[in-house]
Every structure is written in C-alpha cells, then in structure tokens.
Amino acid sequence: xxxxxxxxxxxxxxxxxxxxxxxxILHVVRGMxxxxxLLGAMVLTGCGDGKNSAEKFAEQGILIIGNNAEPQSLDxxxxxxxxxxxxxxxxxxxxxxxxxxxxGRVHPGMAExxxxxxxxxxxxxxxxxxxxxxxxPVRAQDFVYAYKRLLHPEFAGRYAEMLYPxxxxxxxxxxxxxxxxxGVHAADERTLxxxxxxxxxxxxxxVLHFTWYPLPEHHVEACGGMxxxxxxxxxxxHWVGNGAYVYSGHRFNDFLSVSPNPxxxxxxEVRNRGIRxxxxxxxxxxxxxxxxxxxxxxxxxxxEMLARACAVVPQHFCQDPYYCTIFYRLNTARPPLNxxxxxxxxxxxxxxxxxxxxxxxxxxxxxxxFTPPGAGYxxxxxxxxxxxxxxxxxxxxxxxxxxxxxxxGKNFPVLExxxxxxxxxxxxxxxxxxxxxxxxxxxxxxxxCEWTAYKSAQQSMQYDISSSSWSGDYxxxxxxxxxxxxxxxxxCTGWGNTECDAxxxxxxxxxxxxxxxxxxRRAESIMLEAQPVIPLYxxxxxxxxxxxxxxxxxxxxxNHPLDAVQLPxxxxx
Amino acid sequence: MTPTKAYSQGNSLWQDAMRRLRxxxxxxxxxxxxxxxxxxxxxxxxxxxxxxxxxTNLDNIAGPCCWEHPFGTDQLGRDLLxxxxxxxxxxxxxxxxxxxxxxxxxxxxxxxxxxxxxxxDAFMMRTVDVLFALPFIVLVIxxxxxxxxxxxELTAWLxxxxxxxxxxxxxxxxxxxxxxxxxxxxxxxxxxxxRTQTLEIKAQEYVMAARSLGLGHMRILFRHIAPNxxxxxxxxxxxxxxxxxxxxxxxSFIGLGVKAPNSSWGTLIKEGADxxxxxxxxxxxxxxxxxxxxxxxxxxxxxxxxAIDPKSxxx
Numbered sequence: 051x052x053x054x055x056x057x058x059x060x061x062x063x064x065x066x067x068x069x070x071x072x073x074x075i076l077h078v079v080r081g082m083x084x085x086x087x088l089l090g091a092m093v094l095t096g097c098g099d100g101k102n103s104a105e106k107f108a109e110q111g112i113l114i115i116g117n118n119a120e121p122q123s124l125d126x127x128x129x130x131x132x133x134x135x136x137x138x139x140x141x142x143x144x145x146x147x148x149x150x151x152x153x154g155r156v157h158p159g160m161a162e163x164x165x166x167x168x169x170x171x172x173x174x175x176x177x178x179x180x181x182x183x184x185x186x187p188v189r190a191q192d193f194v195y196a197y198k199r200l201l202h203p204e205f206a207g208r209y210a211e212m213l214y215p216x217x218x219x220x221x222x223x224x225x226x227x228x229x230x231x232x233g234v235h236a237a238d239e240r241t242l243x244x245x246x247x248x249x250x251x252x253x254x255x256x257v258l259h260f261t262w263y264p265l266p267e268h269h270v271e272a273c274g275g276m277x278x279x280x281x282x283x284x285x286x287x288h289w290v291g292n293g294a295y296v297y298s299g300h301r302f303n304d305f306l307s308v309s310p311n312p313x314x315x316x317x318x319e320v321r322n323r324g325i326r327x328x329x330x331x332x333x334x335x336x337x338x339x340x341x342x343x344x345x346x347x348x349x350x351x352x353x354e355m356l357a358r359a360c361a362v363v364p365q366h367f368c369q370d371p372y373y374c375t376i377f378y379r380l381n382t383a384r385p386p387l388n389x390x391x392x393x394x395x396x397x398x399x400x401x402x403x404x405x406x407x408x409x410x411x412x413x414x415x416x417x418x419x420f421t422p423p424g425a426g427y428x429x430x431x432x433x434x435x436x437x438x439x440x441x442x443x444x445x446x447x448x449x450x451x452x453x454x455x456x457x458x459g460k461n462f463p464v465l466e467x468x469x470x471x472x473x474x475x476x477x478x479x480x481x482x483x484x485x486x487x488x489x490x491x492x493x494x495x496x497x498x499c500e501w502t503a504y505k506s507a508q509q510s511m512q513y514d515i516s517s518s519s520w521s522g523d524y525x526x527x528x529x530x531x532x533x534x535x536x537x538x539x540x541x542c543t544g545w546g547n548t549e550c551d552a553x554x555x556x557x558x559x560x561x562x563x564x565x566x567x568x569x570x571r572r573a574e575s576i577m578l579e580a581q582p583v584i585p586l587y588x589x590x591x592x593x594x595x596x597x598x599x600x601x602x603x604x605x606x607x608x609n610h611p612l613d614a615v616q617l618p619x620x621x622x623x
Numbered sequence: 624m625t626p627t628k629a630y631s632q633g634n635s636l637w638q639d640a641m642r643r644l645r646x647x648x649x650x651x652x653x654x655x656x657x658x659x660x661x662x663x664x665x666x667x668x669x670x671x672x673x674x675x676x677x678x679t680n681l682d683n684i685a686g687p688c689c690w691e692h693p694f695g696t697d698q699l700g701r702d703l704l705x706x707x708x709x710x711x712x713x714x715x716x717x718x719x720x721x722x723x724x725x726x727x728x729x730x731x732x733x734x735x736x737x738x739x740x741x742x743x744d745a746f747m748m749r750t751v752d753v754l755f756a757l758p759f760i761v762l763v764i765x766x767x768x769x770x771x772x773x774x775x776e777l778t779a780w781l782x783x784x785x786x787x788x789x790x791x792x793x794x795x796x797x798x799x800x801x802x803x804x805x806x807x808x809x810x811x812x813x814x815x816x817x818r819t820q821t822l823e824i825k826a827q828e829y830v831m832a833a834r835s836l837g838l839g840h841m842r843i844l845f846r847h848i849a850p851n852x853x854x855x856x857x858x859x860x861x862x863x864x865x866x867x868x869x870x871x872x873x874x875s876f877i878g879l880g881v882k883a884p885n886s887s888w889g890t891l892i893k894e895g896a897d898x899x900x901x902x903x904x905x906x907x908x909x910x911x912x913x914x915x916x917x918x919x920x921x922x923x924x925x926x927x928x929x930a931i932d933p934k935s936x937x938x
C-alpha cells in the first residue's frame with residue numbers, strides 16, 4: 051500500500067464527496083436536461099403556433115374522438131366490441147341510417163324506400179343508386195352475400211344471432227337447413243326482400259346495426275373468399291365500403307383515421323372532413339388529454355375525475371343516459387360456479403348501493419335485473435333478491451354458501467376475477483373482492499387483462515368470473531334478453547335453459563308488443579333466478595365534448611352518426 | 624517509499640475498499656437509508672398501529688393525512704402508509720431475490736465459460752448472444768405465464784400441508800414466477816462481464832503458479848479466480864437492483880406482477896399517477912420512497928465501484 055505524501059485523509063474525503071456530489075448533480079442535471087428537451091419537443095410539435103392539436107385538427111375539419119380500445123376487427127362479421135362498431139358504422143352503411151337527434155328514428159340509407167305486408171313479417175327494400183368506394187354499384191346481392199357470410203355455419207360469426215329474426219336463419223346457421231330456405235332474396239339488383247320469422251315491426255331498428263350492413267361481394271371474393279376469416283379485405287389499402295368515410299390510416303395504439311368517401315351518395319352532406327379514433331383505454335389519460343387539448347369528444351370520464359372535470363371544463367361535461375348494464379359473468383361450466391346457490395350467494399353478498407354511491411359515484415344506478423329501463427318492459431329482480439335490507443341479503447348469502455358446502459368460505463377454491471385494465475372496472479373489482487371476503491370469507495384473485503386478451507379469454511370461456519358490460523344494439527329489451535339463449539355467441543357463461551330459449555323463441559314470433567314483452571320478461575326472470583350473471587348497475591355515459599360542436603345529441607344507444615357532427619371554426623380555447 | 628513497521632502488516636484489498644467506502648459519505652448515507660427502509664418495510668407492519676393494507680373503508684375514500692392514517696387513504700379507503708410499507712416489502716424482495724438468482728447463474732456461467740475456454744466458451748457465449756437478441760420483457764412475460772400454473776399448485780399444496788393462511792402465502796408465492804423469470808433472464812450481462820474478467824485473471828502468474836503446484840480446477844476457480852472477480856460483481860449487482868425493481872413495476876403495470884389487492888411500489892405509483900390531479904398524495908408517497916431507494920442504490924453502487932476498483936481510487 052502506498053500513500054502519496056500530502057494527500058491527507060480530509061482531502062481525500064472532501065474530494066471523494068465532491069466527486070460524488072458532482073456526478074450526482076451531473077446525473078440529475080442530465081436527466082432534467084433530457085426531460086426539458088422532451089417537454090420542449092412536445093411543446094414545439096404540440097402547439098408550435100400557440101395552438102393545441104384539437105384546435106389544429108378542428109381547423110382542418112377533422113374530428114378527434116376517444117374510442118376506448120384498439121378495434122379487434124373492422125370486419126362487421128368478426129367485430130363484437132362497441133369500439134369496433136363505432137368505426138364500422140362510419141365505413142359502411144346499411145338499409146337505413148340513424149337520426150342524429152332522436153333515438154329510434156331512421157332515415158333512408160342504401161334503401162330509398164321500403165314497404166311491408168300487413169303484419170310486418172315480409173319487407174321489401176328498394177335500393178338507391180349508390181356505389182362502393184371502388185366505383186362498383188351497391189346491389190341487393192351484396193346484402194344477400196353479407197347475410198349468407200355471417201350466417202354460414204363454417205364462418206362461425208359471433209354475432210350471427212342478430213340475423214335470427216330472418217326466417218330459417220337460425221336453422222341455416224346451425225347447419226340444419228340449406229341457404230335456399232333463409233328468408234332473404236334479391237329480386238333484382240335494386241330490390242331486396244326479407245321474410246321474417248314473425249311480425250317484426252321494429253325491423254328498421256334492427257337493420258341499423260352493423261351486422262345488417264352489406265359487404266362488397268366482388269371485393270371480398272377477390273381477397274380470399276367468403277369464408278376466409280383472415281381475409282385482408284378490411285386492411286388498410288384494401289378497404290372498400292359504401293359508408294360516408296373510407297379507411298385512411300392506422301397507427302397501432304395511436305389512432306385510426308377515416309376520411310370522407312367521395313363516392314358516398316350524400317357526400318355533400320358530410321359535415322366534417324374526417325375522423326380520428328384514438329384507442330385510449332385509460333379514462334384518466336383520456337380526460338387529461340382532453341383538458342390538454344388533444345381531443346374533441348372523449349369516451350368516458352372515470353368517476354373519480356367527475357368532480358375535477360366539472361370544475362375545470364364545466365361546459366364540456368356531458369352525462370347522458372345509456373342503454374347499458376354492467377354485470378359479472380360467471381363461468382357456469384366450472385365448479386363451484388355450476389352450483390346455483392353459490393352464484394346466488396355471490397350476487398347477494400354485493401352491496402350494490404354502496405358500490406354505486408362510493409365507487410361509480412352517481413354515473414349509474416344500482417340494479418338487480420339485467421335489462422335496463424328505457425324500452426320494453428320493466429324487469430323485476432329475482433325472488434331471492436326481493437325486499438329485505440342488505441344485511442338480510444348478506445345473511446342469506448352466507449346461508450346459501452353454507453348449504454352449498456362452503457360454510458364461512460371454508461374449502462372454497464380460489465376463483466379468478468377477470469377484468470379489463472380499465473380504471474373503473476379495476477376499482478370495482480377490488481371493492482367486490484373485499485365485499486366477498488368480508489361477507490362470505492372467500493378469496494378471489496383479480497386478473498387484469500389487456501382488452502383483446504380479455505375478449506378472447508371471455509369468448510373461449512377461459513375465466514371464472516368476468517367483469518362485463520352489455521350495451522343495447524337497438525332500443526328493445528330483446529337485445530339484452532337474447533344474449534342468454536343457450537349456446538348464443540355472446541352468452542359466454544355456459545349457461546342455458548330450454549324454457550328460457552322457448553320464451554325467447556316465442557317472443558320472436560309473437561306479433562303483439564305486450565305479448566312479446568311478457569315472453570321476454572319470463573325469459574329474463576328464468577335467467578335471473580339461475581343467476582349465471584350478476585347484474586350490478588346500469589351505467590350512464592359521462593364524457594367531455596367541446597361545447598362548440600354541433601350535430602351531437604344525447605342518444606341512449608350511443609350510435610351517433612358521426613357524419614352529422616360539425617366542428618366550429620375557429621374553435622374557442 | 625520504504626515500508627515501515629506500521630505498514631508491514633499490510634492492508635488487504637478488502638480492508639482498503641472498506642475504508643474508502645466509509646470515507647464516501649454519500650455511499651454510507653445511502654447504505655444507512657437503505658437499511659432503514661428495509662427495516663421499516665419488514666418490521667413496521669408487525670406493529671399493531673399499522674392498519675391492514677387491504678381492509679377497505681368506502682366511507683373514507685382518498686382521506687387526508689391524520690394520526691390514524693399518516694399518509695392518508697387511497698381510492699378505496701385503505702391506509703396508504705400500510706400499503707406503501709407492504710408494497711416496499713414486495714419491491715425490495717423482488718429486487719433482492721431476483722438479483723440473487725441472476726447473480727448466481729451469471730457468476731457460475733461466466734466463470735465456467737471463461738475458465739474452460741475454447742469451443743465450450745464459444746458455444747456458451749453464442750448462447751448468451753442469442754438470448755441477448757430476444758426482447759427481455761417479452762421473454763419475461765412468456766416465461767412467467769408458463770410457470771404460473773405450477774406455482775398455483777405449489778401455493779395450494781403449501782396452504783394444505785402447512786396450514787398457513789392463504790393471505791400470508793399467496794402474495795409472496797405469487798411473485799415466484801417473476802423472481803424466476805427475471806432471475807433466469809437477467810444474468811446475461813453479468814455472465815459476459817464475469818467471463819471477460821476470468822479470461823484476464825486466468826492468464827495471471829499466480830493462477831499459473833497455482834496450476835503448476837497441481838491445484839484442482841475447482842480450487843483454482845473458487846479460491847483464486849472467483850474472489851478477484853467479486854469487486855466487479857458487487858458493483859454490477861448494486862447497479863442491477865434498480866433495473867430489476869423497475870422491471871417489476873413495468874410487469875405489475877401490465878398486470879403480470881403482483882395481483883390486486885396486494886401492491887408493490889410500481890402498482891401504487893401507477894394507481895397514484897392516474898389520480899394525480901384529484902389526490903396527489905397517492906402518487907407522492909409511493910414515488911418518494913421508490914425514487915429515494917433507487918437513488919440510494921445508485922449512490923451505493925457508485926461508491927462501491929470507486930472503493931473496490933484499486934486504480935480509480937488511488938489518486
């Protein structure tokens with residue numbers, strides 16, 4: 051060991067320390083420098099001329115809208131998510147179009163006019179002269195082709211039951227009958243005849259849904275044929291549609307853009323010059339981005355941000371009724387959830403009022419039934435939920451669980467509660483997890499999944515309990531009740547009951563509204579008694595919208611025709 | 624300089640290193656801080672006045688700081704101090720255990736590769752190259768998913784045979800996939816460093832001397848080569864821990880690490896960041912702990928590097 055003269059200990063220490071501090075500071079300064087540079091870059095790109103991106107896009111007439119998630123597919127026969135449907139309905143147009151202002155009112159779309167027989171079981175649609183975005187005419191055969199594709203037993207479309215009102219559609223879909231027996235027929239290129247199972251006065255509401263849209267037969271055939279599930283016809287650069295917009299850009303997890311379709315039959319009436327859909331799952335991020343001027347309309351304000359949103363941007367805050375129920379699916383194929391007592395106990399142990407008041411914070415109403423109010427009939431909670439205080443329900447829950455052989459939660463297996471990574475769902479899951487622990491003494495584990503993984507796990511029934519939501523596809527109770535047909539594509543619980551199926555079938559063919567509702571109500575009460583799902587609350591839509599935007603009105607089904615939305619120019623900050 | 628009696632005893636490299644480290648105040652302060660945090664996280668929750676981190680109270684959501692809840696409460700009315708402490712347990716545990724695993728694997732692998740040399744060395748290093756080319760996070764995800772099932776069975780078995788409560792076993796055992804995954808894939812850099820050092824030391828005269836004296840391979844490896852590597856390894860390790868803690872928070876962020884309602888600092892920060900406008904303390908406290916711990920680890924690592932590397936500390 052050598053020691054240099056004059057290099058005292060104190061010197062060394064101070065030197066060391068100084069060096070240490072210097073390098074430390076250097077690190078910090080460097081870090082701050084990088085951050086400052088990044089911030090600077092953001093500021094420069096975001097608002098180089100003192101304008102935020104919402105204003106800049108508004109000047110170009112492009113609407114930026116939060117769309118919750120990256121779409122699973124733009125193929126209307128493969129999509130099931132709300133986010134996908136919103137994009138598809140700008141790209142394709144069905145027989146009729148929705149009204150921007152009034153729920154349930156329709157305008158002529160691809161069909162110029164229509165007529166039906168006395169009991170509304172046979173309809174004839176006369177198509178207008180319209181073209182696909184590649185210039186080919188839209189023909190009645192394109193509708194027939196689309197319906198055949200969705201119903202084809204080998205195509206296995208999840209949403210095939212949307213077409214079941216068509217005569218013979220269900221039998222064909224299940225491989226029990228031939229296509230010729232299905233009640234859809236193109237009399238000529240411009241005349242489409244639909245024969246239905248029974249009187250369907252609300253058919254025009256049904257055909258608003260994207261499953262009833264036509265497909266460009268020539269193009270789908272050229273891209274791999276009818277049954278090719280991985281067909282590239284919906285991909286960027288290959289897209290052909292008949293809607294107000296064409297698919298024009300996509301950056302994964304950033305945006306999906308559509309621009310006006312010059313061949314659209316009312317191209318002159320489209321009120322904006324394009325739309326950008328942002329797949330922002332996190333409502334906090336979305337709200338923050340809105341306040342930061344990156345969006346014109348958001349998808350959802352999380353409950354905890356409501357107060358802040360109201361304080362910061364009061365004129366921008368909207369709360370609309372929504373035809374939607376939040377519920378938990380139970381996988382009834384797996385023990386112990388195959389025991390109805392366990393399912394009822396789980397349902398009873400949840401204090402829905404507390405959940406809604408404290409966690410959802412007024413953006414919904416506690417419910418014990420599945421169909422939300424707003425159309426059809428008023429549903430009744432199942433027998434075991436009626437009356438009584440929450441404490442009594444909890445006592446009943448413990449009793450039922452004990453009856454099932456798990457007194458005090460003993461020996462109860464650890465179930466997995468699957469949620470999406472969405473904020474409200476996660477907080478809700480943790481609350482319910484704690485409620486089940488307190489009331490029943492059982493432990494569930496929370497698995498939070500990314501949206502597409504969540505969807506595929508749910509559809510392949512790789513879950514125990516799944517945090518779900520269902521929003522109506524049309525304004526009628528049947529859109530909620532028909533979900534629970536045994537083996538239905540969006541049932542995903544493994545539950546089925548022949549009596550329930552029979553009631554749904556009876557509702558389909560019955561002509562009178564009252565009779566129809568009675569059948570549906572019976573189907574729902576059978577389902578609720580068995581409790582393959584735990585209804586929690588009917589939600590309301592809370593979102594932010596720029597006050598200068600016109601052509602957007604509160605709609606219960608949330609299917610706003612986006613071509614009617616007009617941006618103010620210039621936008622006030 | 625002529626050796627005097629006082630110096631004839633001679634200081635070992637380690638004694639010198641310790642002295643230099645002790646003189647480095649930033650490193651010592653960091654060490655003390657780390658010990659305090661670790662003690663707090665592992666011992667404080669045993670005290671009765673720390674609330675159960677998972678008991679919710681929906682009547683006191685995002686409550687303010689008070690005597691009962693020094694850090695306030697979170698979005699479900701759970702005590703934030705308790706959550707930060709329990710979160711610290713998990714974060715520190717992941718940092719320590721995963722680093723330990725990767726240390727062990729990397730050290731042995733690098734030693735063997737460097738010492739044996741030749742074709743074996745080439746083969747082993749090419750394997751490392753291949754593993755390096757694969758994206759780390761993706762591998763960790765795939766790996767931790769694939770060993771999730773066996774770990775679940777292990778938990779069930781443990782609960783059954785030992786009679787421990789599920790709540791005490793599950794949070795720790797649930798992390799095992801993460802430990803193994805990070806540990807099993809985090810050793811690559813270390814293996815390379817160790818191998819290079821081994822090559823260098825292998826050529827030193829004292830190793831040749833040892834060999835000519837007829838010492839066995841094991842003895843040469845662990846008596847003469849491994850101790851001389853330790854400096855580098857220790858430094859690398861302290862600098863690797865923050866990285867691993869960050870990986871844990873990344874994985875928890877995407878839902879693969881700790882499972883709710885348990886928390887780690889990473890998940891607490893994520894939840895806090897979402898609500899930062901509404902209740903900033905939910906972000907402030909966990910991130911304060913996390914940042915200070917990472918900073919301390921970095922300072923300690925820097926200090927150790929200066930202390931152990933004889934060349935850099937001589938001036």
